[in-house]
Amino acid sequence: MSSKQDHNPLCVQVTYQHLKTSTFSLDVDLKLPNSGVSALFGPSGSGKTTLLRCIAGLEPNKQSSITLNGEIWQSGTKSIYSPAHKRPIGYVFQDANLFPHLSAKENLQFAIKRANSAQPIISYKDVIRLMNIEAILSQYPAQLSGGERQRVAMARALLIQPKLLLMDEPLSALDDALKQEILPYLEQLCRRTSIPIIYVSHSLDEVIRLADYMVVLDKGRAIEEGKTQSLLGKLGTSFSRYQDASVVVSGAVTRQEPKWGLSWISFDNQTIAFKQGDEKLGDLIRLRIQSKDVSLALSKQDNSSILNRLSVLIDDLERDPKDPSMIMVRLLAGTTTILAKITTLSAHNLRLEKGQTIIAQIKSVAVLS
Numbered sequence: 001m002s003s004k005q006d007h008n009p010l011c012v013q014v015t016y017q018h019l020k021t022s023t024f025s026l027d028v029d030l031k032l033p034n035s036g037v038s039a040l041f042g043p044s045g046s047g048k049t050t051l052l053r054c055i056a057g058l059e060p061n062k063q064s065s066i067t068l069n070g071e072i073w074q075s076g077t078k079s080i081y082s083p084a085h086k087r088p089i090g091y092v093f094q095d096a097n098l099f100p101h102l103s104a105k106e107n108l109q110f111a112i113k114r115a116n117s118a119q120p121i122i123s124y125k126d127v128i129r130l131m132n133i134e135a136i137l138s139q140y141p142a143q144l145s146g147g148e149r150q151r152v153a154m155a156r157a158l159l160i161q162p163k164l165l166l167m168d169e170p171l172s173a174l175d176d177a178l179k180q181e182i183l184p185y186l187e188q189l190c191r192r193t194s195i196p197i198i199y200v201s202h203s204l205d206e207v208i209r210l211a212d213y214m215v216v217l218d219k220g221r222a223i224e225e226g227k228t229q230s231l232l233g234k235l236g237t238s239f240s241r242y243q244d245a246s247v248v249v250s251g252a253v254t255r256q257e258p259k260w261g262l263s264w265i266s267f268d269n270q271t272i273a274f275k276q277g278d279e280k281l282g283d284l285i286r287l288r289i290q291s292k293d294v295s296l297a298l299s300k301q302d303n304s305s306i307l308n309r310l311s312v313l314i315d316d317l318e319r320d321p322k323d324p325s326m327i328m329v330r331l332l333a334g335t336t337t338i339l340a341k342i343t344t345l346s347a348h349n350l351r352l353e354k355g356q357t358i359i360a361q362i363k364s365v366a367v368l369s
């Protein structure tokens, strides 16, 4: 192993021609972090599932190379190819895929028998607690709700004691209410285990909420890659042109006013108020700010109803190539990036330019965690 790979423990170099279609090929060379969640994001048909299947050893592409933490799963140059059943991987699919004739508990026992018992990563008790499934263990899949089935499927994937978890759109088969029910479990799973996770989704909401790192696939190529927070704040990317272009701002809770139902986070000498939940002073909170919810003013308007008014620096401006009436302004609040999507006419009227200090008025924020 080269030292470069040691610093980039999940190395995925895949060159693959789809056998079932002559038109699709996958050609990526990725170095993903070996902890936290890495999202594969991109439009339908961009190759997200095919890439997961290549990593799992489910697509015959022996020329590619896949290495996790120095362990070579396949290498074209070294003629190494570990078959799918020998790769220490947990897989969670869109549908829970539980054995219908086995109870939830028996489904889990099936995974325990296949587990990599030499190196247990998480205990049975912890998995049951994490997924909150104690009360439904005796039920059969048909007796469970879609969300409960998916929680059992996640427990099963964890009990394989995987060194890598692959999740292919685990929420897409659920309706909105069930998605909201299961997202906190997914978040727990992502934050509380040390297992690296590759998470496929075409929902920007899910990616922003769960992923620390992301790769954008398009036509089988990785067109953008990096830490979620910094990738979202860049101009000229697919995100900055996205309808819901957003950034994530994080900081500790430094003030709470139960009387007004508000809490504040602090970061870079700035504060942002948000609707109070069950957070406590000192908790680290991530807030999503959508670019369409940020307006700009030359001075603080004291008669405004907007609470969050930050003094920021204009770092860059980009006119939307698909909609010249709109312009994206990249702002710096200290070192934290905020995006504002405003009309090109407003930018012209305010004579906005790089390096200018201006007031960002944030109309609403969403708490992520």
Ligand SMILES: Nc1ncnc2c1ncn2[C@@H]1O[C@H](COP(=O)(O)OP(=O)(O)OP(=O)(O)O)[C@@H](O)[C@H]1O
Residues within 6 Å of the ligand: 018, 020, 021, 024, 042, 043, 044, 045, 046, 047, 048, 049, 050, 051, 202
């Ligand atoms: N079983 C199959 N038979 C024929 N073509 C396939 C098959 N599976 C995938 N493909 C083709 O491979 C390409 C990549 O598909 P893939 O499922 O990896 O994309 P994706 O990004 O996961 O899409 P989605 O978000 O819709 O699941 C597409 O062009 C698709 O048509």
